[in-house]
Amino acid sequence: MAGPSLGRVDEPLVDPHGRTVRDLRISVTDRCNLRCSYCMPEEGMRWLPREDLLSFEELERVARVCIERFGFTGLRLTGGEPTLRAHLPVLVDRLARLGDGSHDLALTTNGTTLGLLVDDLAAAGLRRVTISLDTLRPDRFVALARRDRLDQVLEGVDAALAAGLRPVKLNVVVVRGVNDDEIIDLARFGRERGATVRFIEWMPLDGGHTWGADRVVPSAEVLAAIGAVWPLEALPRGSAPAARWRYADGAGEVGVVGSVTEPFCSSCDRIRLSAEGMLRACLFAHREADLRAVLRAGGGDDAVADALRAEVGTKWAGHAIGNVSFLQPDRAMSQIGG
Ligand code: SAM
Ligand code: SF4
Numbered sequence: 001m002a003g004p005s006l007g008r009v010d011e012p013l014v015d016p017h018g019r020t021v022r023d024l025r026i027s028v029t030d031r032c033n034l035r036c037s038y039c040m041p042e043e044g045m046r047w048l049p050r051e052d053l054l055s056f057e058e059l060e061r062v063a064r065v066c067i068e069r070f071g072f073t074g075l076r077l078t079g080g081e082p083t084l085r086a087h088l089p090v091l092v093d094r095l096a097r098l099g100d101g102s103h104d105l106a107l108t109t110n111g112t113t114l115g116l117l118v119d120d121l122a123a124a125g126l127r128r129v130t131i132s133l134d135t136l137r138p139d140r141f142v143a144l145a146r147r148d149r150l151d152q153v154l155e156g157v158d159a160a161l162a163a164g165l166r167p168v169k170l171n172v173v174v175v176r177g178v179n180d181d182e183i184i185d186l187a188r189f190g191r192e193r194g195a196t197v198r199f200i201e202w203m204p205l206d207g208g209h210t211w212g213a214d215r216v217v218p219s220a221e222v223l224a225a226i227g228a229v230w231p232l233e234a235l236p237r238g239s240a241p242a243a244r245w246r247y248a249d250g251a252g253e254v255g256v257v258g259s260v261t262e263p264f265c266s267s268c269d270r271i272r273l274s275a276e277g278m279l280r281a282c283l284f285a286h287r288e289a290d291l292r293a294v295l296r297a298g299g300g301d302d303a304v305a306d307a308l309r310a311e312v313g314t315k316w317a318g319h320a321i322g323n324v325s326f327l328q329p330d331r332a333m334s335q336i337g338g
Helices: 056-069 088-096 114-124 138-145 150-162 180-193 219-229 291-296 301-312
Strands: 023-027 074-078 104-109 128-132 168-174 196-201 232-234 243-247 253-257 270-273 278-280
Touching: 023 056, 056 074, 056 088, 056 291, 056 301, 074 088, 088 104, 088 114, 114 128, 114 150, 128 150, 138 150, 150 168, 150 180, 168 180, 180 196, 180 219, 196 219, 219 232, 219 243, 219 253, 270 301, 278 291, 278 301, 291 301
Parallel strands: 023 074, 023 270, 074 104, 104 128, 128 168, 168 196, 196 253
Antiparallel strands: 232 243, 243 253, 270 278
């Protein structure tokens, strides 16, 4: 049963490699209204039946144990496309009230519905938003996302800025031959809007299994291209996946997420909960724990805490993309919660 918020922290959750886990990524749905080619095939995704999704009560309970027992400092809602989950602001409101309310509460979204939802989300306690924006060209957006929604995404970016969410981050997955000629245009867009663009290396987590190492654009190449136009200065990184840089002329920040060529596993502080309640210690893990079974068997907060502790105990030192032993997990990014 969900109890009162106590703001109590009993113990940090430390993995076998000495990393303290403080950040929970919560997928609230595996469904999506786009079909980004680097993420999922155009057809053939099988969505979870609705009754398999964790309820808001169940999600709140897991988050509460993470925050009040293990001192987590961050929650991020993702998917699939999280804004497709009905009544999302209600969940945001519940999660914002946990503990002493000091935790970070963020959302990763494709932006298509933000124009309609962002005010309600901000009022409910959302702190930050990250919006995916892989191209500024309408024809390319249709080819890449297989839906004609660029205008709505751009409206969503403006709506997030107008709602006062800060920072607004823009995620760009750079794929060779697809959008690598837009790096400067996208960086300029971020500079002009006051949004932090983060260029992400394409990871072997796509549902269509079309990933190829030759189509990964290394972060170093992205930084060199941007730095040649606007000089950059490195910023401290912390546990965030993005290496952060500031524009020397003061026009804000830009980041690169070099998951493939420069893995940041040694500072990873997160675990993930899939929409149907599977707990994963790493995006690339081949195992997961069935937290929904624990919740629906009537397990109390101690049982949830035990499951979290046990799964964090399996967190490996790092993935091995590029190694002959690397195996793409069965689940795609959209099914885990990116
Ligand atoms: N639908 C939302 C969105 O697109 O922002 C949230 C879920 S999406 C899986 C989360 C992030 O993962 C997005 O920024 C997306 O571009 C990125 N992503 C998806 N598949 C990826 C892949 N194979 N490699 C790297 N990033 C990926
Ligand atoms: Fe949907 Fe996000 Fe995957 Fe694109 S990246 S298909 S928006 S889940």
